[in-house]
Amino acid sequence: MRALVFTKASTVELQDLDEPRPAPGEVAIRVVASGICGSELHGVRHTDFRKPPLVMGHELAGTTADGRRVTVNPLLSCDSCDQCLRGDEHLCRNRAILGIHRPGAFAETVVVPEAAVYVIPDSMSFETAAMVEPLANAVHAVRLARPEGNPRIAVIGAGTIGLVTLLVALEHSDQVTISDLDEGRLAIASRLGGRAVTELTGEFDIVIDAVGAEQTHKISVDVLRPGGVAVWIGLLSTQAGFDGQEIVRSEKRVLGSYCYRRADFAEALEIAGRVRLDWTTTFPFESGAEIFGELLEGRRDVIKALLQP
Structure with missing residues (x-):
């Protein structure tokens, strides 16, 4: 599959990688839209938090093998530490984030835990669904x-x-x-x-x-x-x-304020269906490295770039 890979400081490259296979309890998603987050633009300037080589991307929408149209909560919590047990799973002591601690959505296929998958309404576009994650914040x-x-x-x-x-x-x-x-x-x-x-x-x-x-x-x-x-x-x-x-x-x-609880993510999915999220700009996946570079250099006419594999 094709993937946009963070290879070194301030550099992302389009590469061919082996397609990931889901383990038990996981699901493969064919990515239709993925958003470039400002945190990724800041993050790729250094290699201390996001460690290359890394497929980033945590704002996404796509389809599963069984035909579901979905988005994903990329914040993966353990559900057993003290923070999770008090309902603050976004502050989990063992949290992992898609596109930071495991391969993310700047790829044709991404594998995620089934529990992180949210089905989107038939009336919702994939571009809108990819905005649910920032809306949850x-x-x-x-x-x-x-x-x-x-x-x-x-x-x-x-x-x-x-x-x-x-x-x-x-x-x-x-x-x-x-x-x-x-x-x-x-x-x-x-x-x-x-x-x-x-x-x-x-x-x-x-x-x-x-x-x-x-x-x-x-x-x-x-x-x-x-x-x-x-x-x-x-x-x-x-x-x-x-x-x-x-x-x-x-x-x-x-x-x-850091990320969101699962209830916030679910509410964001509901809100996304009634607010205006038509100010995004879509780009073909092949131009992802170029768009990333332009945004790093300060391109201002694009507020939210969405990549379409």
Whole structure:
């Protein structure tokens, strides 16, 4: 089969590999669409977390040998550690992630545990189904914020995670503002129903940072009302960047959001059927290495690239 392989820092290559065979309890999926995640663009610049040679890809949709149209929860938990037993399987001490710890979906075929497979509706396109995974991240982040009433919500960043967070936030409030410096992305955010701005002003009950830079960390805290909550989902910087005394004096809360619970993934699959996810761009699998390189070099006219083997 053909596969897009992370071979060394900042390099992915199209290669021919042996087709994987499922073990008991696993299923082979013929991939129809797979998304390039921002975490993969960051990850391939180094070899400390994702270890080459590696077939990446954790956002996918495809078909099984028995004809099911499916997507996959790529977060694989042990179901036996203390975190799993308390219902936080996304924080499993033994977790594995498709495309990081085992071969992923940048291939014509991927093998996954049967328990990770979710059947999609006949009315749902494979391109939409491949977006369920990023949407699940947004479901989890918004859930952590515990929106009540009609809260003033701000989303920082109008990339993929920012836009899906906007869509989920709009399920809870009609007062959702999204900020970015890219006018093209702001235009899409506005079309999706958000109040699109280049700079956040005023104050908000909830701020979700979908960028994760030191500067956006600071902004997320600065524009919070006293007692408000900031949820950090972006991973761009390791530096916090905010005033710790402001957290104390105004009882502001900062929460990290990582992946999602299975219930979040199931909810994302349901939400995907009614929100607008038509801002993706599809590319043939053969051009995957080229598209990866262009995105690494900063190509901005593509928010979410989907590869079609």
